[in-house]
Amino acid sequence: MQRNPAVPTILVTGCNGQLGFELRRSLAPLGNVVALDRSGCDLARPETLRSVVREHRPDVIVNPAAFTAVDKAETEAELAFAINGTAAGILAEEVKALGSLLVHYSTDYVFDGTKDVAYVETDAVNPQSVYGKSKLAGEQAIAATGAQALVLRTCWVAGAHGGNFAKTMLRLGKERDSLRVIADQFGAPTTAALIADVTAQIVARHWLAGDRQAFAGGVYHLAAAGETTWHAYATEVLRYAKAHGVELKADPEKSKPFLLRPIRCRRRGRRIRGWTPRACGRPSAFIYRTGSRACISCWIRSFRNSGQYAQRHYPGRRFRHAALSHHAVCFEATAAGI
Numbered sequence: 182m183q184r185n186p187a188v189p190t191i192l193v194t195g196c197n198g199q200l201g202f203e204l205r206r207s208l209a210p211l212g213n214v215v216a217l218d219r220s221g222c223d224l225a226r227p228e229t230l231r232s233v234v235r236e237h238r239p240d241v242i243v244n245p246a247a248f249t250a251v252d253k254a255e256t257e258a259e260l261a262f263a264i265n266g267t268a269a270g271i272l273a274e275e276v277k278a279l280g281s282l283l284v285h286y287s288t289d290y291v292f293d294g295t296k297d298v299a300y301v302e303t304d305a306v307n308p309q310s311v312y313g314k315s316k317l318a319g320e321q322a323i324a325a326t327g328a329q330a331l332v333l334r335t336c337w338v339a340g341a342h343g344g345n346f347a348k349t350m351l352r353l354g355k356e357r358d359s360l361r362v363i364a365d366q367f368g369a370p371t372t373a374a375l376i377a378d379v380t381a382q383i384v385a386r387h388w389l390a391g392d393r394q395a396f397a398g399g400v401y402h403l404a405a406a407g408e409t410t411w412h413a414y415a416t417e418v419l420r421y422a423k424a425h426g427v428e429l430k431a432d433p434e435k436s437k438p439f440l441l442r443p444i445r446c447r448r449r450g451r452r453i454r455g456w457t458p459r460a461c462g463r464p465s466a467f468i469y470r471t472g473s474r475a476c477i478s479c480w481i482r483s484f485r486n487s488g489q490y491a492q493r494h495y496p497g498r499r500f501r502h503a504a505l506s507h508h509a510v511c512f513e514a515t516a517a518g519i
Contacts, residue, residue: 188212188213189211189212189213189239189240189241189388189389190212190213190215190237190238190239190240190241191208191211191212191213191214191215191239191240191241191242191243191384192215192217192222192234192237192239192241192242192243193205193208193214193215193216193217193243193245194217194222194224194242194243194244194245194246194272195217195218195219195222195224195244195245195246195247196216196217196218197218197342198245198246198340198342198343199338199339199340199341199342199343199345199373200245200286200338200340200373200376200377201216201245201246201342202340202341202342202373203340203341203373203374203376203377203378204216204243204245204377204380204381206377207374207377207378207380207381208243208377208380208381208384210381211381211384211385211389212240212241212389215237215239217233219246221233222246224246224247224263224264224268225260225263225264225268226263227263227267227268227271230268230271230272230275231271231275234272234275234276234279235275238279239279239281240279240281240282240388241281241282241283241284241384241388242272242275242276242281242282242283242284243284243380243384244269244272244283244284244285244286245286246264246268247264247265247286247316248260248261248264248265248312248315249312250312251290251310251312254310254311254312254315255310255311255312258311258315261311261312261315262314262315262318264315265312265315265316265318265319266315266316266318266319266322267318267322268319269285269318269319269320269322269323270319270322270323270325270326272285272323273285273322273323273326273328273330274326274328276326276328276329276330277326277327277328277329280329281329282329282330282331282384282387282388283323283328283329283330283331284330284331284333284380284383284384285319285320285323285330285331285332285333286332286333286334286335286376287316287317287319287320287332287333287334287335287400288312288313288316288334288335288336289334289335289336289368290308290309290310290312290313290316291306291307291308291313291316291317291320291334292304292306292307292308292313293307293308293309294309294366299408300402301402302334302399302400302401302402320332320400328398329398330398331383331387331398331399331401332399332400332401333376333379333380333400333401333402333403334400334401334402334403335371335376335402335403335404336368336369336371336404337368337369337370337371337404337414338371338372338373338376339370339371339372339373340372340373340374341373341374346411346414346415347370347414347415347418350362350414350415350418350419351418351419351422351427353431354418354419354422354429354430354431354433355427355428355429355430355431356430357430357431358430358431359431359432359435359436359437360415360419360431360436360437361436361437361438362411362412362414362415362416362436362437362438363410363411363412363438364410364411364412364413364438365410366410366411367408367409367410368404368408368409368410368411369404369405369406369407369408369409370405370409370414371403371404371405372405375405376403379403410438412436412438415436416433416434416436417433419431419433419436420433420434
């Protein structure tokens with residue numbers, strides 16, 4: 182395939198996942214989006230990736246595909262490392278050979294959760310799970326190639342397609358009389374739509390507009406502003422759904438918190454301090470609660486129309502507009518439709 186500099190080719194892996202689905206939408210105005218699912222680009226078979234990339238010769242590769250089953254990774258470590266580690270490195274090698282750009286996604290699980298405040302990009306990594314170690318292996322493999330690459334760490338992601346915590350809480354809220362939810366882990370629920378929109382703006386600024394200085398290659402944290410706990414998140418998901426006509430067996434006000442450790446040992450988990458963009462010249466208002474309410478509304482509409490919940494997520498309590506990460510840059514959307 183010949184490359185057309187006027188119409189960049191953007192290859193998206195995992196196009197049917199919760200983030201891949203949103204990326205197909207957000208990247209469409211920017212160029213020719215080649216959206217591949219597992220049948221067309223199987224990261225579980227890293228040896229096949231080179232031929233896929235060389236066939237399409239993309240100007241940008243966006244790689245949301247990943248092994249994300251945290252518990253399952255403990256018993257399927259080889260597969261997790263193949264998808265999250267080896268495959269990421271191969272994509273980076275091919276990107277370097279083409280002189281293209283790689284946008285890759287990582288996770289807060291590369292940290293150990295012992296820090297009392299939110300993590301920033303320069304904090305030492307110390308993954309405690311196979312999943313976290315496999316994602317860190319991907320980060321390191323990408324860095325070792327010297328390719329032009331941006332690694333975006335995010336957390337508590339929910340999207341229109343695929344499973345997530347909030348959708349599980351809605352399902353359980355309809356099935357059970359009461360719920361018990363962890364109350365001593367903190368994070369910032371971040372919608373797949375937000376991640377996809379920020380990614381599109383990065384591609385527009387970094388690649389299409391040729392502003393390589395706006396985002397130097399490396400690791401950035403991307404998460405919605407604010408914070409909540411899993412328990413508060415679940416409570417507000419159920420409360421909002423009930424207020425909008427969803428019949429629940431579980432009473433949102435009686436969901437039961439439980440702690441994984443004594444209260445005096447409370448820590449903030451792996452919460453990362455993220456950043457959000459400027460859109461249309463106005464500071465972003467992507468506090469997690471805002472995006473999550475839109476998600477819940479989407480689920481409710483889908484439930485009423487088809488009997489199944491669709492995407493999007495919502496959470497709870499202490500929220501404020503987070504400061505920009507020390508490593509990040511506010512930017513304007515530069516592409517039509519963004």
